[in-house]
Amino acid sequence: MSAASLPKPDSHGGGSRPTKGQSSRAAILFAAAKLATTKGLSGLSIGDLAAEVGMSKSGLYAHFKSKEDLELAIVETAAVIFNTEVIEPAMDAHKGLVRLRALIDSFLSYLERRLFPGGCFFAAVALELDTRPGPARDRVVQVLDRWLALLTECVVDAQALGEIDEEVDVTQAVFEIEAMLLAANFLFVMTSDPAQLKQSRAGVENVLLRLVTNAAPKKKAAARSVS
Amino acid sequence: MSAASLPKPDSHGGGSRPTKGQSSRAAILFAAAKLATTKGLSGLSIGDLAAEVGMSKSGLYAHFKSKEDLELAIVETAAVIFNTEVIEPAMDAHKGLVRLRALIDSFLSYLERRLFPGGCFFAAVALELDTRPGPARDRVVQVLDRWLALLTECVVDAQALGEIDEEVDVTQAVFEIEAMLLAANFLFVMTSDPAQLKQSRAGVENVLLRLVTNAAPKKKAAARSVS
């Protein structure tokens, strides 16, 4: 019941070989998600999208009940991509700090690979959607919440593992980490300068430096911050 | 030559009493700037805007040569507002750290007062504009650059004043501070929760804590980070 406007239920679940319509629909949605990061969901027109994927407006439109349905499907597609490209690759890593760093690397790499020309899909459409209530907005908020919850979980686990001081304000820590990622997204999209990604990474490390339990308490005054 | 589509040159400069058309135009532009932070510059339609300010499409449109001209005027208006609401109030403060904190307080207060429903105007339209070249985009980039340059100047001055360690990477510091502000904007607009502003402030303080010369070197192990 979660996926919007799912096609005729396949034989029994996993699509053995995707039918023409399915792959066509997937191609449309991927192109649409990319376009939406630059033009916005509401700024994306069926005509432009049809031209982009090389079909007629009506031919494309037959795959969706309405524009709103299309938008929801685009968000769902972006959620799947975000999951497979950012989250899943990092979940192999051990819990705690290691996984946290893996998630951050994964996210920054996802920006660097320019999967979406407008940067992170959800950062791009979140602001436009937050004044336009509806299922699409709800889904976007859900993905963002889940992302922040994931970061929070890593920090909490790191505390349990003794990697991070028990006394640190977890919410504050997650805010600061997320800030570095948002800044990376914004500034990298604006400037196309990979240096922004390096600075984001360094910024996260500087945040972590403050959180880590100084098991080796006061080595040196130097090496206080990164880069 | 900088202001776009300036009206008949007034007697000699400062408008003694604004004529009807001038105040009308100003009202249009202020409403437009607010609308643009939620709908985007291209998503803003003349009809909606006319309804918002309570006039006819054509009556409103008589003030501008074209939509592009209107957009540029909106950006210019937002730049003036940003200047008077954020920058100027902070310029009374002394150079260096004091002014830096004044700028940050000023910016966060500007968010909190919700002058624009979509948060910071420039953050809102920057991403939409960066794939749409033109004078409006150029102006937005210019404002953002000037803002970052201002933060940079504060940090450099603080170094000269001995408030900040000479060895810190200024670019990195500015990135991290700007990150906190961007996160405040994004998360506060999304959640409407003032806690985000507090966390942003605390985040900035945590960044500064690392930069400040430990003239009083090792007071306590405690009080290492804010909140």
Place this chain on the structure above:
DNA sequence: TAATAAATAGCACGACCGTTCGTTCTTTTT
């Protein structure tokens, strides 16, 4: 290969977009 279903194209619609025009009402100047 023939039958059947799915996928796409063509076309037309009402609504709204930015834009222009001619007109009217209001303000300023003479």
Place this chain on the structure above:
DNA sequence: AAAAAGAACGAACGGTCGTGCTATTTATTA
């Protein structure tokens, strides 16, 4: 008070939007 200028109006334009219809082509299946 007459004349000129400014400001706002309603109507209408060509274009594009999202959205339905009806064919026609292409895939799947028997």
